Amino acid sequence: MLKIEKLNQYYGQSHTLWDLDIEIPKGKCTCLMGRNGVGKTTLVQSVMGILPTKSGSMMFDGQELSKLSAEKRASLGIGYVPQGRQVFPLLTVEENLKIGLSSRRDKVRTIPESIYEMFPVLKEMSQRRGGDLSGGQQQQLAIGRALALDPVMLILDEPTEGIQPNIVQEIGDIINKLNKEAGLTVLLVEQKLPITKKVADQFIIMERGCAVAKGEIAELTDDLVSEYLTV
Numbered sequence: 680m681l682k683i684e685k686l687n688q689y690y691g692q693s694h695t696l697w698d699l700d701i702e703i704p705k706g707k708c709t710c711l712m713g714r715n716g717v718g719k720t721t722l723v724q725s726v727m728g729i730l731p732t733k734s735g736s737m738m739f740d741g742q743e744l745s746k747l748s749a750e751k752r753a754s755l756g757i758g759y760v761p762q763g764r765q766v767f768p769l770l771t772v773e774e775n776l777k778i779g780l781s782s783r784r785d786k787v788r789t790i791p792e793s794i795y796e797m798f799p800v801l802k803e804m805s806q807r808r809g810g811d812l813s814g815g816q817q818q819q820l821a822i823g824r825a826l827a828l829d830p831v832m833l834i835l836d837e838p839t840e841g842i843q844p845n846i847v848q849e850i851g852d853i854i855n856k857l858n859k860e861a862g863l864t865v866l867l868v869e870q871k872l873p874i875t876k877k878v879a880d881q882f883i884i885m886e887r888g889c890a891v892a893k894g895e896i897a898e899l900t901d902d903l904v905s906e907y908l909t910v
């Protein structure tokens with residue numbers, strides 16, 4: 680579904696992604712792992728068109744993404760839950776969700792009831808300001824906003840960062856539901872092993888801007904964990 684080949688990205692003079700090759704298969708949940716600063720967020724922001732890339736190819740469902748605007752990429756059906764959630768604090772929950780509707784291909788402009796069914800708290804709090812929600816509720820809002828686009832692929836950048844354990848469980852359940860029941864392709868950036876093992880079909884490990892290991896989640900050995908993931 681998403682095939683990235685020989686991708687290079689720079690921040691000014693600083694070469695951050697180095698001839699990166701990765702493939703995200705349709706219908707699977709792929710977990711992108713690696714220590715802090717290896718380039719995971721840079722990679723997903725490059726896919727979303729938030730960061731410019733220097734060279735390489737990013738093919739999504741037969742279309743080259745690097746030629747397209749960020750808006751156009753989203754409208755192909757790529758939903759994005761950014762690191763740190765990036766909920767608009769002064770807008771209401773409903774207004775935040777409506778932002779996700781703006782890139783829908785089918786021009787639907789009402790919030791699908793299925794989002795409120797998945798996250799009942801968003802319905803209860805629809806008129807509250809985004810900034811007044813707890814961290815876990817904001818994370819649900821960020822996921823709901825990405826789902827409002829009716830995506831075929833969902834990219835989540837460390838959705839459990841700074842979230843209390845019971846909500847981490849809930850987020851894992853939601854990701855499983857979206858992937859295993861609704862059939863969404865998922866790319867999850869995650870450093871926590873328990874949730875990775877719970878939701879992922881396969882893993883990719885990055886180190887210094889390159890993909891250094893990949894496989895089925897059952898192949899994520901203790902050796903790989905201690906070499907590339909433990910701090």
Ligand SMILES: Nc1ncnc2c1ncn2[C@@H]1O[C@H](COP(=O)(O)OP(=O)(O)OP(=O)(O)O)[C@@H](O)[C@H]1O
Nearest residue numbers: 690693695713714715716717718719720721722762
């Ligand atoms: N705006 C920026 N300008 C310059 N360098 C940056 C910028 N953003 C990130 N970097 C650097 O690029 C490298 C990759 O950062 P990135 O945020 O992609 O890593 P990450 O794997 O997502 O880390 P984390 O798990 O901490 O979020 C790091 O060395 C980081 O310091």
